Amino acid sequence: MLLDWHYSWNVVDAAAGLLGWLVVLGLVIRQRHKQETERPIWKILLVTLACYLSVSFKIHLFGQIVNVAILPLGLWVAYLFLRNRTWPDYRKFAWIGFTANYLFLVLALLAGFIYGFLYDRNDPSTYLAHLEKAKLVAIHPSARQAAFEKELFTSSLAEIKASDMSGTLDWYRESQLEDGSQYQQERFPYALLGAESRWGSGLHASIYLESDGKGLLLATKDRYYYYRSEKLMLRLEERE
Amino acid sequence: MRGRRLIIGVILILAAAVIVFFRTYDGKPGPLPNVDEIIAELNEYDAEADAAVVLNKVKLTEQQVFIPFVSSQGIHGMGFLKWEKRKWSVARVDMSGRPEVRVTNHSDPSGRYVVWNNNPLEKVKEFRFYLIRDRNAGMSHGEYYYVPRVQMEMLVNVTEHPYGAMPFPDEWAAIMREDEKLGQASSANIMDNIFSQSYSQPSTIDVGYYPVYANDAPQPGSSSKSGDKDTEFVMIMNEKDLERPQNE
Numbered sequence: 037m038l039l040d041w042h043y044s045w046n047v048v049d050a051a052a053g054l055l056g057w058l059v060v061l062g063l064v065i066r067q068r069h070k071q072e073t074e075r076p077i078w079k080i081l082l083v084t085l086a087c088y089l090s091v092s093f094k095i096h097l098f099g100q101i102v103n104v105a106i107l108p109l110g111l112w113v114a115y116l117f118l119r120n121r122t123w124p125d126y127r128k129f130a131w132i133g134f135t136a137n138y139l140f141l142v143l144a145l146l147a148g149f150i151y152g153f154l155y156d157r158n159d160p161s162t163y164l165a166h167l168e169k170a171k172l173v174a175i176h177p178s179a180r181q182a183a184f185e186k187e188l189f190t191s192s193l194a195e196i197k198a199s200d201m202s203g204t205l206d207w208y209r210e211s212q213l214e215d216g217s218q219y220q221q222e223r224f225p226y227a228l229l230g231a232e233s234r235w236g237s238g239l240h241a242s243i244y245l246e247s248d249g250k251g252l253l254l255a256t257k258d259r260y261y262y263y264r265s266e267k268l269m270l271r272l273e274e275r276e
Numbered sequence: 277m278r279g280r281r282l283i284i285g286v287i288l289i290l291a292a293a294v295i296v297f298f299r300t301y302d303g304k305p306g307p308l309p310n311v312d313e314i315i316a317e318l319n320e321y322d323a324e325a326d327a328a329v330v331l332n333k334v335k336l337t338e339q340q341v342f343i344p345f346v347s348s349q350g351i352h353g354m355g356f357l358k359w360e361k362r363k364w365s366v367a368r369v370d371m372s373g374r375p376e377v378r379v380t381n382h383s384d385p386s387g388r389y390v391v392w393n394n395n396p397l398e399k400v401k402e403f404r405f406y407l408i409r410d411r412n413a414g415m416s417h418g419e420y421y422y423v424p425r426v427q428m429e430m431l432v433n434v435t436e437h438p439y440g441a442m443p444f445p446d447e448w449a450a451i452m453r454e455d456e457k458l459g460q461a462s463s464a465n466i467m468d469n470i471f472s473q474s475y476s477q478p479s480t481i482d483v484g485y486y487p488v489y490a491n492d493a494p495q496p497g498s499s500s501k502s503g504d505k506d507t508e509f510v511m512i513m514n515e516k517d518l519e520r521p522q523n524e
Binding site for chain 1: 422447454457520522
């Protein structure tokens with residue numbers, strides 16, 4: 037989990053994670069005050085953290101993938117280490133640690149709902165929120181001279197419609213096969229680089245524009261999106 | 277007793293840390309060795325190099341230098357020096373002189389150079405370098421996908437530049453970075469991949485080149501290459517590997 041924060045970082049998950057750990061810390065401190073023998077706080081936190089580790093499995097729940105803890109692995113290890121000597125003093129903290137798994141499960145589900153409410157994955161403007169640094173690049177020799185104009189692009193983006201992608205194999209054949217109508221022409225010969233998605237969304241898409249200047253293809257790590265516009269999205273040089 | 281043991285332990289750990297530090301510490305790059313020293317080092321690294329003339333010393337980064345050279349037999353080769361562990365040393369010698377990509381920074385595509393040292397006897401007029409990603413389409417996990425073809429060109433006049441090191445154009449680096457962002461996302465966590473429906477980029481980006489020979493050029497000879505961890509091979513392309521759209 038530590039490894040993948042750099043791409044999936046989104047502000048809702050981060051807030052939920054922070055909230056979760058604050059709650060755990062609060063519970064630990066409250067429990068410590070309740071008990072008669074106050075053990076050193078670092079040992080208590082260590083036991084709590086160790087007991088957070090568990091054998092878990094992933095399931096799809098409400099369109100999300102969540103971890104469900106089943107075996108309190110960390111708790112058993114902590115018990116073996118402490119045995120009878122000080123176990124009674126740490127028992128409660130150990131269970132706080134293990135139960136934290138379910139707290140995080142609930143928070144993750146909640147965060148998922150809030151995220152879906154704040155950010156719409158199907159809306160192209162989620163991926164194209166900041167166009168200040170956007171730059172159009174021709175990625176194929178079939179691209180005509182074209183210029184990216186922010187105002188023109190933004191106004192057409194507002195009226196864009198999700199479009200059918202079931203013909204991707206035909207697109208491929210048209211360009212790839214010698215008798216294809218678009219032989220050696222690329223359907224999406226432009227890439228739009230440097231556009232940024234909405235702050236905190238943690239999303240990223242590679243953005244391609246269609247040769248007629250009216251189509252938008254977004255490639256994200258989960259899936260592709262295709263949109264068509266009535267108006268031109270680019271300033272295209274006329275074909276002679 | 278316990279205190280003394282602790283002190284000895286700390287001293288041992290510190291000593292080990294100092295030794296490790298000085299064995300791996302690179303330090304600030306010193307001045308480049310002179311031509312004679314470079315020739316001696318190249319020949320010592322690879323006895324077949326037989327370097328006689330150093331054509332140039334091309335700095336790729338502060339720590340990495342490209343040395344196009346000619347052997348006493350007239351073979352055009354490439355040497356690469358690297359500042360490591362407080363000295364300049366040879367990282368690799370290539371005796372083909374054929375184009376390849378030198379990676380100076382593995383985490384950033386813009387730290388890449390196309391390098392070559394062409395033998396004028398081969399009569400190459402021009403190298404056309406290409407950034408290529410194949411078109412791809414289909415369905416994965418119930419979703420349609422379409423990967424546009426990338427074919428970007430960079431021309432080098434070999435008559436004027438018989439050897440050289442060209443940094444990747446910004447646009448190439450940007451396209452590669454885009455590709456990495458999508459690729460990374462699905463390979464960062466293998467366990468996640470087994471369970472989730474993450475989608476992996478089905479096409480890879482390659483660099484290729486197409487040599488344009490003069491009319492009186494001899495039959496090009498074959499050559500083989502072996503690289504180190506900083507080498508990326510550049511494939512030789514045919515006319516039919518390239519798309520030449522007809523203007524309507």
